[in-house]
Amino acid sequence: MFPYNVAEFVPIFLEEDEALEEAIQRSLLEESDRQSEVHISRSFKKLSKEEIEGLLRAHSEKVITPGTRQLHISRANVWSTALRQFKRPKFAESCEMLYVTFASDEHDTEEDAADLGGPRREFFRLLVKAIFQDSGAFEATPNGCTLKFNILHLQNGVYRTIGRMLSTIIVQGGEAPAFLSPHVVDYIVSGDILQVHLTPDDIGDPELRENLKKNPSLRVLLDLSGEDKDLTASLIAGVLRPSYSVLGSNRRVREELMVVKFREFLQCVENKELRDALGERTLTKDEEAFVKALRPGHILAFATGSSKVPAIGFQPAPKITFIHDESKHLPIAHTCANELLLFVNETTMADDDAFHYCFLVALMNGALFSTI
Structure with a gap:
């Protein structure tokens, strides 16, 4: 069983640049005709769940273009079949709604269900699980999932592709991928490694995690200092x-x-x-x-x-x-x-x-x- 609760997720807007945040801010302005001023600079953490949903819905309506992108997925191989599609440049550049068809592994035929939203949402649910369990890009910690250092994934652009997947899931109405460790979220939101706060529970290796708890002095080897003041x-x-x-x-x-x-x-x-x-x-x-x-x-x-x-x-x-x-x-x-x-x-x-x-x-x- 996957150990984290989706209901605890606070949406994090994952994009390769600041375009998504800017679009959300523009949506906020357009939906505030009755207000004389809108404080764009306020933190997203201060927004209510309803406000976040409204902003995200408005952004979704703006960026999703008419038409559909066909996506054929094997339930038995969700990660590999999804990765193959999302890595295609033309597929990744398209902003059309996904139209998901599941292949039946038992009969080697496609399922009959037309995608009126249900198959797509089911695919998103399976994809979130596959990203955090099967992709080889994450490892579980008591605080949530943290990134693994996978040099092949880095060289092959898998981490970037996962970012596209998570963005698509959020914008196209999937379950929020609420499995990231807070320190990963801190870095995504701030973009500043010095703003990331780690604890022993952010360590994936159980033995190292317990040693850090038993021997706090080991933190001097792992904590990131803002400046090497001791290097004189x-x-x-x-x-x-x-x-x-x-x-x-x-x-x-x-x-x-x-x-x-x-x-x-x-x-x-x-x-x-x-x-x-x-x-x-x-x-x-x-x-x-x-x-x-x-x-x-x-x-x-x-x-x-x-x-x-x-x-x-x-x-x-x-x-x-x-x-x-x-x-x-x-x-x-x-x-x-x-x-x-x-x-x-x-x-x-x-x-x-x-x-x-x-x-x-x-x-x-x-x-x-x-x-x-």
Whole structure:
């Protein structure tokens, strides 16, 4: 038995863009001739069930065009037969009412019932169940269904097709698909992952869910923070430990100076002072943009491939290695070894902005501007 109650559903308007919401708002305006003002910005959560039904009915009348779309469905294979149809571009682009015919698997013939609404509503009921049970796109949690990470579904557009199915079900009078976990609904409504509030009961894996309840400290590994405030210049300096030459050697003195320069660079990045540290140096438009967006996490990602310290720490331990070579200037990273190579020479040791600029160029060449 499917574990969730359809009656608890609050309709969520699923579309690929904001067209549906805009249409609903226009409908609200048109149906409010007797009101001088309509507050479009009020939350849909404040609307009564009757108001929501009225808005949805008005939108349905506007978007559904005359004619019908033929749909042949096998009751024994609702998901596969529906998916095949909804993935067809012409079928998906049509706004006509569905005309559903069920195939009789026992006699290999079509059922006689004409679709005057009943077969379509039955199909929608079966399709909702198939989406959440048979599609492989969702998993059940105590709070409702949450999305599975299915790379094949993502590549093949199945998640997008499911969105079309749910939109069609809602607009064409099917049972409301009231099975989504609140955190999924939060994301659909807000579009902002930082507005999503999770609890252990939103986890599908029973063992992990119970461990989270027993050991709340594990939440630090799973909760999404709004900003990596703990990823500071000091932390990164502590993670990337210098591998110095022997104490007392001439190389050691030069290497210590390079560490001072590196930590100054980290501090400039954290404090958003790098542009000032580069003085009157002329930067390209791309370099200017890079400097503005640069954060300490980029430096850690450059050296290790990870913008955060892994839960089990780095293996092997990150380090800074010094190369005494006058011919090279740009830092190099060996991410497999968690190793940052700094070149020690007259250019990088000069009392100017050369070291900072060399590091900036190295970071840009390292293609670090993925989201971290």
